[in-house]
Amino acid sequence: xxxxxxxxxxxxxxxxxxxxxxxxxxxxxxxxxxxxxxxxxxxxxxxxxxxxxxxxxxxxxxxxxxxxxxxxxxxxxxxxxxxxxxxxxxxxxxxxxxxxxxxxxxxxxxxxxxxxxxxxxx
Numbered sequence: 001x002x003x004x005x006x007x008x009x010x011x012x013x014x015x016x017x018x019x020x021x022x023x024x025x026x027x028x029x030x031x032x033x034x035x036x037x038x039x040x041x042x043x044x045x046x047x048x049x050x051x052x053x054x055x056x057x058x059x060x061x062x063x064x065x066x067x068x069x070x071x072x073x074x075x076x077x078x079x080x081x082x083x084x085x086x087x088x089x090x091x092x093x094x095x096x097x098x099x100x101x102x103x104x105x106x107x108x109x110x111x112x113x114x115x116x117x118x119x120x121x122x
Contacts, residue, residue, distance in 0.1 A: 031060040031107045033084065035068070038114045042072035060084050060109070068111070075115035084109055 035044050037054040044051045047067050051058055054070070063086040071077035087107050089098040098105055 030104055031063070031084070031087075031090070031109070032057050033060055033066075033109045033111060035070070036110070036112045037070050037072070038112070039072060039075070042070045042075070042113075042115060045069040045071075054113075057108070063090070068113075070113045070115060072115055074118065076118055078113050078115055080113070082111060 034057045035054055037044075040054050042054045044054060044056055045068070046058070060066075063084050065081055065083045067079070068082055069077060069079045088094060089105060090107070
């Protein structure tokens with residue numbers, strides 16, 4: 001019987017390379033939040049971190065509560081606690097399948113805030 005030295009490591013390298021290529025070709029779940037306001041160009045602070053001015057789109061790093069503050073000079077600042085729920089495809093075990101798909105799945109939450117003019121002083 002003949003021994004094929006080197007064929008097993010070669011097969012192992014081929015399988016490893018195919019796994020790397022398959023993982024690189026997969027998509028991922030990307031959840032974003034789009035914040036708009038009236039009036040526009042209001043400063044947006046999320047969890048005490050200034051993120052920019054409306055309209056703005058930013059990633060959601062986890063599905064839970066976020067403290068959002070929207071403010072603009074000449075308007076009352078607005079503070080809200082928003083909870084972003086995970087979509088069904090981002091919950092175990094469906095997230096494993098969704099992460100393996102070859103296309104990215106984008107999920108965008110829209111939040112619109114209306115700022116009020118300042119209260120008149122007495």
